Amino acid sequence: MIIPVFFALFAVCNSQKLLDLKSFNAGGDTKIDATGPYSIYVSASSDDDALLKQISVKTSDNQVKTLFDLKNHKILVNTGLLQPFAVTTSAVVTSTLNQNQMNQLKGYLYVTTAKQLQNTKGFLVYDVGASEKIQISAGIMPDDVTIVFLNTNYKVQPYQPSTISAWVQAEGSSVNIYEGIPTDADENKDSQIFSNPVTLSGGTSKFFPAVEIFSLNLGSFYVKSHKGVQFVIESSFTDMDNYFTTSRTTTGFYMKPIASPDKKVTIHTGHDNNFNGTTGVNVVGNSANFAVTGPGNWAVTPSTIIQPWSVATIADTLSFETTNSVAGEVFVQYYLIEGAQNIPTTTSLPGRSTTARGVQTTTKSTATVQFLTSMLIPVIGARII
DSSP: OOOOOSOSEEEOGGGOEEEEGGGSOTTSEEEOSOOSSEEEEEEOTTSOHHHHTTEEEEETTOOEEEHHHHHTOBSSTTSOBBOOEEESSOEEEEEOOOHHHHHTOOOEEEEOOHHHHHOTTTEEEEEOOSOEEEEEOBTTBOSEEEEEEEOOOOSSSSSSEEEEEEEEOOBTBEEEEEESOOOSSOOOTTOOSEEESEEOTTSOEEOOSOBOOEEEEOSEEEEEEESOEEEEEESOOOOOTTEEOSOSSEEEEEEEOTTOOOOEEEEEOOOOTTEEEEEEEEEEEESOOEEEESSSOEEEOOOSSOEEEEESOOOSEEEEEESSOTTOEEEEEEEEEEEEEOOOOOEEETTEEEETTEEEEOHHHHHHHHHHHHHHHHHHHHHHO
């Protein structure tokens, strides 16, 4: 059984870190390598509570919390929204477990920056679990909100699943999703794995009122919202293979996780052939060979920056495939834009016009037929008499 370790030690500037619980010393203390003030969050949904109760965080001003306490340190009962545990100067992690017990742990201890600690209304951290509505209301909350999602669910496969559905977003707002944890610095341009408005292949952008259900398999990811968004998230997996889109102009997402087998995934577009349109994808990833088939063929080696592709048509299906890429991961945002209705082709010839619906005579040719008929009828009548 392969259990990928995504973050043995993920450290960025300003002391921010996402630490594996198993990385702390057994039977002793481990100093958290960060300078206060900062906040601590714990996600450990797959770990034994009895083990978590034997590991504590002790601050320099004598605050003490077990990891079990921090795991359940939530704003409201039965929600995933975690409360920050503030550290003024420094802290240590103390464990009474032996090394074998420590090695069983799969959870994370998340250390934020001072700026994130102080952003009490615009910085939120969720432990992904039961189905929950995330509602960032424009006008009630700050215009710019960052939501970090931690997922340590190893009880189902593929591991660490998060399904996002029931997306509601107003035009004029914007949302970007990134892998990992946020820093105090701006993200690199075009490094998002999902966005709305979507960056199109020509460099322009388009807002999509319809967003399809999608799944991610990540230990951490974050959403940056400007002027609000609403969706439902839960720790479950939705297989996108043979998925049927719910709208003809829409955007969706597919992820091939690290350590998962190569496969081909097909999306059914429900396209009406009476209309033209555009199909496009934005691809981010690493250590993978990726291809698109359906309305055209395209292959690429993904990188940390979006690589776009589009074609001026929509087919009945859109397929994604990786090859020789078990160790790689790929993030694919796809979009469909239904265009204008196709107009039947008309071909004009002297004396008549031909369309897809058949032959239509002109006024001149009709008059000629009427004249000849009026001349022939008396003659035919005379012969009969």
